[in-house]
Amino acid sequence: QQQVKQSPQSLIVQKGGISIINCAYENTAFDYFPWYQQFPGKGPALLIAIRPDVSEKKEGRFTISFNKSAKQFSLHIMDSQPGDSATYFCAASTGGSYIPTFGRGTSLIVHP
Amino acid sequence: GAGVSQSPSNKVTEKGKDVELRCDPISGHTALYWYRQSLGQGLEFLIYFQGNSAPDKSGLPSDRFSAERTGGSVSTLTIQRTQQEDSAVYLCASSLDRADGYTFGSGTRLTVV
Helix, strand or coil: CCEEEECCCCEECCCCCCCEEEEECCCCCCCCEEEEECCCCCCCCEEEEECCCCCCCEECCCCEEEEECCEEEEEEEEECCCHCEEEEEEEECCCCCCCCCCCEEEEEEEEC | CCCCCCCCCCEEEECCCCCEEECCCCCCCCCEEEECCCCCCEEEEECCCEEECCCCCCCCCCCEEEEEEEECEEEEEEEECCCCCCCCEEEEEEEECCCCCEEECCCEEEEEE
């Protein structure tokens, strides 16, 4: 499988701050880039996703920024809240593959 | 059902025993996936089922692992002769067709003692 590199591994942010998680990929055939949010004891849940025809997608406090030329995409969480504390996974997949490649995850802690 | 259901939620087994983990996907979802998540690790793909096609077993770590999906719905992941390194959370996910819009279950936490 092609690798998706995610950083940082862990992140601590104060309430109200901006959380930024980055992912980089190699396979230029990837055409779907979702982010998943996982709370302890639960499975990952789809948070937001982007396709490479746009450079940014925003849903509430969550924004994906996509840089096709750099083969990078990132998740920005504005006005971070303690309830955002979770593990976040980026992923990438192609139209020809039914199996997405996941990053290794980022543990986010938002202090009150 | 409303979501992906996995059972049991927790399983403790002795080394060398066989275990069966069950996944009940969302009704109508043709694609079903099994993943393994070890402590502090990412999501390791195990196996993928799509409709009546032959499953993609490329992620199974050894021949002690097997999975089946009956009637295009419920799936069972079987681990034979469990080892301590098999301890992990086993996650099942389903989707309507391709990898877009996965829905994960809450997982089965397997502990091999």
